[in-house]
Amino acid sequence: MPSVVSGIITLLLFQLCGEVVSRMFSLPLPGPVLAMVAMVIGMALSERLLALIRPVASFLLQNLSLLFVPVGVGAVARLSDLSAHALAIGVSLIGSTLLAICVGALTFEYVARLTGNVDEEEEA
Amino acid sequence: MTDPLLIWSYLESGPLLWLTATLVAYWIGDRIFRLSRGKPWFNPVLLSVIVLGGLLLATGTPYETYFEGAQFVHFMLGPATVSLALPLHANLRRVRKAALPMALALLAGSLTAVVSALGLAWLLGADFGLLASLAPKSATAPVAIGISEKLGGDPAMTAVLVLLTGMIGAIAVTPMLNALGLRDWRGRGFATGVAAHGVGTARALQVNPTAGAFAGIGMGMNAVLTGLLAPLVLQLFR
Known part of the structure; x- marks a missing residue:
């Protein structure tokens, strides 16, 4: 059973390298996303890395919603800006988000059906 | 005392x-x-x-x-983003198999998000500063803030718009896609991650593990694509 501390260290080291590479080459990909890609490759190559990360990563993902609360509270600090443009912001955010999800999901399902791409591994 | x-x-x-x-x-x-x-x-x-x-x-x-x-x-948002590698790795084979529907859904979803957000706000009289803050709102917060800065928006405002977008997506996605009769959890999750980033992904993880994994990928891919699309689309509203 690998220790939680070494799991945290590994996560942070990946993120650190991601940030450095992203900034060094001024990539459009942010550091954590770059580190995520590197981590997937690492996990495919090493069972030990997978076992090391699993407990910490599961814990963080189970509580992912919590991590958005501090930014969300920022909305309260911006209340006057938001209410000054309430109609434009409200209609734009609601309209575009719902439309984008529908268009994305419909496109996926349509293309998958057209190419006979079915998901055999779907758990019941 | x-x-x-x-x-x-x-x-x-x-x-x-x-x-x-x-x-x-x-x-x-x-x-x-x-x-x-x-x-x-x-x-x-x-x-x-x-x-x-x-x-x-x-x-x-x-x-x-x-x-x-x-x-x-x-x-902890940073380490949590890196942690998304875990469901991604677990579903790697299915992800590779679904590459084509994912690529097209990414393009369609991301473009729809930016164009409709800017179009609607512009019609309702939003100024250029607000449009610049609004353009990257479907990307994950750290990315969106960086894009907003480059475009001349207000990064703190963008952070709030990003979060509101995520909450709208998380609240609406399940009833909306049920009403449309879509049953492919891969596509449902992926589109949610593209349009509603991490908050949508957190919701997808609550609903279905497959949807959660594909949402994480959608979020990661749209972080990149928004960086390319947002400046281009914003030019149309200058």
């Missing part, structure tokens, strides 16, 4: 109070969400934001003071 005001001013100056408050508010929000058996309206982020926002207003605490404590929670 020490004057309660002295204790308050001590607590107010350190991170302990607002860090604890953030965790407690989330715990309450999460309990209510579970008691409602996962009704999307009882979104734990939305509930905690309402509780904490009310507390800040009631006590006259500035956001900067609150963030002193909350930054420890906020910081």
Whole structure:
């Protein structure tokens, strides 16, 4: 059973390298996303890395919603800006988000059906 | 006995109070969400934001003071993004198989998000600064903030718009896609990640593990694509 501390260290080291590479080459990909890609490759190559990360990563993902609360509270600090443009912001955010999800999901399902791409591994 | 005001001013100056408050508010929000058996309206982020926002207003605490404590929670967003490698790895084979539908859904979803957000806001009289803050709102917060800065928007405003987008997506996605009769969890999750980033991904993880994994990928891919699309589309509204 690998220790939680070494799991945290590994996560942070990946993120650190991601940030450095992203900034060094001024990539459009942010550091954590770059580190995520590197981590997937690492996990495919090493069972030990997978076992090391699993407990910490599961814990963080189970509580992912919590991590958005501090930014969300920022909305309260911006209340006057938001209410000054309430109609434009409200209609734009609601309209575009719902439309984008529908268009994305419909496109996926349509293309998958057209190419006979079915998901055999779907758990019941 | 020490004057309660002295204790308050001590607590107010350190991170302990607002860090604890953030965790407690989330715990309450999460309990209510579970008691409602996962009704999307009882979104734990939305509930905690309402509780904490009310507390800040009631006590006259500035956001900067609150963030002193909350930054420890906020910081974990980076490691959590790296952690998305876990469901991604578990579903690698299915992801590779679905490359074509994913690529097209990414393009369609991302383009729809940017064009319709800017178009609707422009029609309702938004100025260029607001449009620039709005353009990257479907990307994950750290990316969107960087894009907004480059475009001449207001990064703090973008952070808020990003979060609102995520909450709208998280609340609406399940009933909306059920109504459309879409059953492919891969596509449902992927589109949610593209349009509603991490908050949508957190919701997808609650609903279905497959949807959660594909949402994480959608979020990651759209972080890149938004960086390319947002400046191009914004040019049309100059």
